[in-house]
Amino acid sequence: MLPEPSLPFAAAFAPALLDPARSTPSVVTGPNGKAAGRRYDVYRNNVTVSLIDALAAVYPAVQRITGPEFFRAMARFHVRSHPPTSPLLFEYGRDFPAFIEAYEHAQDMPWLADVARIERAWLDAYHAADAAPLSPARLSAVTPDHLADLVFVPHPAARCLRSQYAAVTIFAANRDGAPLPRIDASTPEDALITRPAFDVTVHRLPPGGAVFADGLISGLSLGEAAASALDAAAGFDIAANIAGLIEAGTFISLACGDPS
Structure with a gap:
């Protein structure tokens, strides 16, 4: 030796x-x-x-x-x-x-750097610690008068990225080896990267979705994050977006504001 x-x-x-x-x-x-x-x-x-x-x-x-x-x-x-x-x-x-x-x-x-940021986030999510995602039933058990004060604990793999370009679509089109479609790269897109089980997933968020997800991941209450999202996009659907985030495995538990 x-x-x-x-x-x-x-x-x-x-x-x-x-x-x-x-x-x-x-x-x-x-x-x-x-x-x-x-x-x-x-x-x-x-x-x-x-x-x-x-x-x-x-x-x-x-x-x-x-x-x-x-x-x-x-x-x-x-x-x-x-x-x-x-x-x-x-x-x-x-x-x-x-x-x-x-x-x-x-x-x-100009969109290439954001595609690279999604790829880096994908790898970091892949290597993040395992954790069981929050059950939808856990949120449905909270009474309406306590919903606004809820604070969510993010999954270790959850990441949110914003782009002025169609970075999510470009990323997805170039990761699977399929024939490339015609893409309008000038359309802004935001990404949510999660890994609720073994597979990393990249989701394209709707207008206001990144503001909402970023706020919750960073520790804002549900009410605060929803207000920020509505400022960013007047037609933001709070119920549909929180359901989508939970289904994607973005959170693992509820922190303060949960009365139970």
Whole structure:
């Protein structure tokens, strides 16, 4: 069994891995103390390719939209400017959506960063802790005079994302490999990501739905979240939306305001 590398060695070895312009660190040597530039370059290339592959695994819809060649070129720039901070590959690329948003060659796809944000939320929901979702019967047992004061405890997997573009439709169309329909990308769409059991689901929310869901997930009472949603969309249907959120597994329990 090989010994673990010392911290000083690792500190000298690692910085040049993601920067091809930097020379091989002096601490890297081959047999009999000979230079090991080629060996280091092979290792450096393998690290970069592994991180690009990790991004492709997290963002398959983004890669399908751009094509593998464009995606891998964009991902390579990201890898060189954003080294990993965790040994877990699925954690890598949290800042990739923001990178896409600023990436010069993706400016003609302004919705692409939001599609990436949905994909990242999908993965985080997948790895979130398990929890039994709130039963609809639990809410129906609350008397009408206490409904406005109810506070909901969100499921660990529940996430809400808003977009100025048709990000949910674009995401869904590029995740299943089916023939792509014609999409009006300029239509704003908001997403609810949940995982009530084993499968992650992405729901497109109606007007006011994201304000409502976001409010409840962040700890607002049902009355406060409903008022915010009605300000955002005058025709907002409170009953239908709370039923939809519960059916989607957005919450696990009721907190304060529940009299029982």
